[in-house]
Amino acid sequence: MSTQKYDCTVLIDASTSFIVEAGSPEEAAEKAELLAAEAGAGSLCHQCSDHTETGDFYGVMVYCDGADVLDTSYQSGQISKLELERDQLKAKLAELISAVRSINYSPAHKVMVIGDDEPQYRQRKEWIEWVLELCDVGPHKVDSKECGA
Numbered sequence: 001m002s003t004q005k006y007d008c009t010v011l012i013d014a015s016t017s018f019i020v021e022a023g024s025p026e027e028a029a030e031k032a033e034l035l036a037a038e039a040g041a042g043s044l045c046h047q048c049s050d051h052t053e054t055g056d057f058y059g060v061m062v063y064c065d066g067a068d069v070l071d072t073s074y075q076s077g078q079i080s081k082l083e084l085e086r087d088q089l090k091a092k093l094a095e096l097i098s099a100v101r102s103i104n105y106s107p108a109h110k111v112m113v114i115g116d117d118e119p120q121y122r123q124r125k126e127w128i129e130w131v132l133e134l135c136d137v138g139p140h141k142v143d144s145k146e147c148g149a
């Protein structure tokens with residue numbers, strides 16, 4: 001068996017905590033990010049930076065009196081937004097599939113047209129407009145702004 005060289009990056013999770021006073025969880029999150037930036041959180045000493053790189057802050061978890069009051073990380077907000085969007089798309093897809101399956105395809109709807117050796121199936125204008133309307137709100141119309149940052 002032949003082998004190949006693979007360049008692998010191992011992702012490491014890290015965090016740093018601050019106690020701040022603020023008027024809201026959102027304000028607390030902003031203050032904490034500023035404090036973390038000022039403290040150089042996420043940057044490494046000379047020795048560690050030889051073998052490890054750090055990225056940008058990607059979220060703040062805010063607790064108040066032991067309760068989880070805000071999570072601005074990708075994991076929480078974005079995933080639940082994507083799950084909602086996925087569920088909406090699944091429902092739309094089911095509706096569209098059901099509509100397309102109602103197409104006239106029985107022998108009673110079959111017509112032969114001069115110049116075409118294949119049978120054709122008549123659809124009412126109303127049905128065609130309804131299916132096309134369902135396509136207008138299909139996946140390609142999803143607002144990309146809802147997809148995130």
Ligand SMILES: [Zn+2]
Pocket residue numbers: 044045046047048049
């Ligand atoms: Zn170090």
